Amino acid sequence: MASDGCGKEDLQEDIRMDSGIESYGSILTSEEPREPSSDFSGPRDKFSTAEERLDSAYTSSSITVESLSDIVEDCTISSAEDLPELSEKENLLTTITEDGDTILHLAIIHEDIFISQELIQLFPKEALDIQNNLYQSPLHLATYLNLTQVVTSLMNKGASLELQDQDGNTPLHVACQHGQQECVIGMTRDIPPSSLAPVLQTQNWRGLTCLHLAALNKQHHIMKLLMKKKADLNIQEGTAGKTALHLAVELHDMTSVKLLLKEGANVDAPMFNGCTPLHLAVGRQDAQIADLLCQFGADKMLRNMEDETALDLADGNNDILALFPFDDIQISGRSVVTF
Incomplete structure (x- = not known):
């Protein structure tokens, strides 16, 4: 049986989030102070x-x-x-x-x-x-509303890019999640990669970095911008240890998969449970992405914590089985020592 996160069709809905100003229009009319949500009592x-x-x-x-x-x-x-x-x-x-x-x-x-x-x-x-x-912060709000001129003015005046809101998102997280490409450019244009690195490594309270959010929301142009700023392609999200490549595979997002692989993402990066992107592709019966991963050198014999190889998750899919040719020293994907 496939391990959780490998063979089940769960395209990360459990870790998706929809950040926003949270009815910002009511901010001016509310009679009572807004109480912070108890869900974030720890991180706050x-x-x-x-x-x-x-x-x-x-x-x-x-x-x-x-x-x-x-x-x-x-x-x-x-x-x-x-x-x-x-x-x-x-x-x-x-x-x-x-x-x-x-x-x-x-x-x-x-x-x-x-x-x-x-x-x-x-x-x-x-x-x-x-x-x-x-x-x-004002920079968070300007980003939510895609006010690129205001974002640029705030950055020019020295507003902090590292502050996190109640969801743990920095303004750059917000821009990556909502596809605010011009805001991303305005926030990162004049910041060298070495200075931007702490923000790109910051995880929100769901364990997601800017690159994870861009991948989850198929923001390909923003992913390219982050890559130019030397974002770590192999950083793991904090819930299951998935990299951006794992997330792209789960979403059947061939464009992101190609982009990440061509930029040097680790094709065999393991999750916390040992599943590689190939495990996820095979478990989701995605022969096309599984084939691409193999072309980039994915190791077909790696095992997850349940001792499964990717082939064990093929479930009779002939297109996927064709990627794992049998020979004299393999039975059901398991090596057999011969003398």
Whole structure:
């Protein structure tokens, strides 16, 4: 019997996720503060509380966005030292909503690119990384909404790419999952691979890196961008130890499989249970991908933790059996010592 994850048709629905702003439209109208989901109580311990995350100059306030233009027009601050001297109206720049949003968060949520860019210039650099109650920074929100100009402005001002939201996603994770190609370009263009490596190795709370998310969502152009930035092709997701190649095989995504193999992905990388991409391809009766893996040198005799070779999972599929020719020293895919 095929081991779990090898012969069963489970195309990773169990580890898929649909990140988002989580009804960002209600952020401005909610009467009560948004409570973080208990599902993430463990991972969130990596962060401090909302009060601890905020700059000491920031205070809670129930602000709206009707007067955003007036506020921006009258403000001229350029550094944190200016904050204590602001007028009453200007102090709106140093307040947060009950949901933890700054006025910059609100401008982005309302997709007001002009005001967002003006606020980015007005805010001191450290204020750009304030996270709201969903642990979303302004860069997270701009990415969710595909506001590429705002993303570029935030990156140019030095916004952090390493902050993780309540799902453990960095802004780059968000862009890779949702196919925001221009956002990916804006976030990575001026960052050398060595500096980007920590972000590319970061796993969200489901154990997925940026490359895993791009592969799961068949974002081929984004996968190419990540490869140019030297993303580790063989990094394993944290749930079952699958590489991007395993995920592409499960999805029957020939384009991703070819791309990964041509870029040097390990064709025999094992999962935690010992299954290789060939085990998955055969277990899913995908003769075409199994053939391609064999062309790239996949070892047909490797065994998983249940002592199965890929051939043991063929289940009588003639197209797949043709990839495993019998000879005098093999019986059912098992080597027989002869003298």
